[in-house]
Amino acid sequence: MNGPEIHIAVAPELRLFVPSARRVGVTSLTTDGVSTLGHVVESLGVPLTEVGALVVDGREVLPSHVPRAGEQVSVQPVERPQLVPGAPLRFLLDVHLGTLARRLRLLGVDTAYESTDIGDPALAARSATEKRVMLSRDRGLLRRRELWAGAYVYSTRPDDQLHDVLDRFAPDLRPWTRCTACNGLLEEATKDEVADQLKGGTQRSYDVFARCAACGRAYWKGAHHEQLEAIVERALARFPSGNRLLRDGG
Structure with missing residues (x-):
């Protein structure tokens, strides 16, 4: 049985990771209803190291968010300069x-x-x-x-x-x-x-x-x-x- 369908827009800076058929505008994607949004984004080819924010219906969510039917997802690049907290930069x-x-x-x-x-x-x-x-x-x-x-x-x-x-x-x-x-x-x-x-x-x-x-x-x-x-x-x-x-x- 098909899971919920969501709509994902990947920022232009990240589209090189995505298959060519999904690089323009918003793409619709059927999920399995249990995978996290982080897993869904990586399944498109985008490493989470390159993702700055995941925005669902106008609010930022964690990669652990499980998408629901009809959600509008925006995958944004990391902000620059990127901060790496918790240790000296090495x-x-x-x-x-x-x-x-x-x-x-x-x-x-x-x-x-x-x-x-x-x-x-x-x-x-x-x-x-x-x-x-x-x-x-x-x-x-x-x-x-x-x-x-x-x-x-x-x-x-x-x-x-x-x-x-x-x-x-x-x-x-x-x-x-x-x-x-x-x-x-x-x-x-x-x-x-x-x-x-x-x-x-x-x-x-x-x-x-x-x-x-x-x-x-x-x-x-x-x-x-x-x-x-x-x-x-x-x-x-x-x-x-x-x-x-x-x-x-x-």
């Missing part, structure tokens, strides 16, 4: 987002990254244990209930990915303070302290160094510094409020 990225991970670390954002495919259950468990926001393009991963929090990465281009994450979460930016290889904190180092990592040309040409307190990797303003500096300057220009603590000396 990220976890899956194996496909290595460039984004390095760029977030370059900006001083606490970013864990799995360089191998450890599987969705392990990623979700780490997100929960360490209270990190899971960033991924894997919709199935973002639907796992054990996640602490999650967000879909909409673009495949690293520049756009970085812009989107900074716009969505507005993290405090502290450029040049984290190791891009392991996420550890950087500290000043003398040339003698990192001499075993330097080739002859570097030994002669550079005098200012930093070293990761976690993995020991040495850093200096080498051949790629201008490219990295450009990434930092663009981020600070577009998101100056995210750098408030650094400018204030905090």
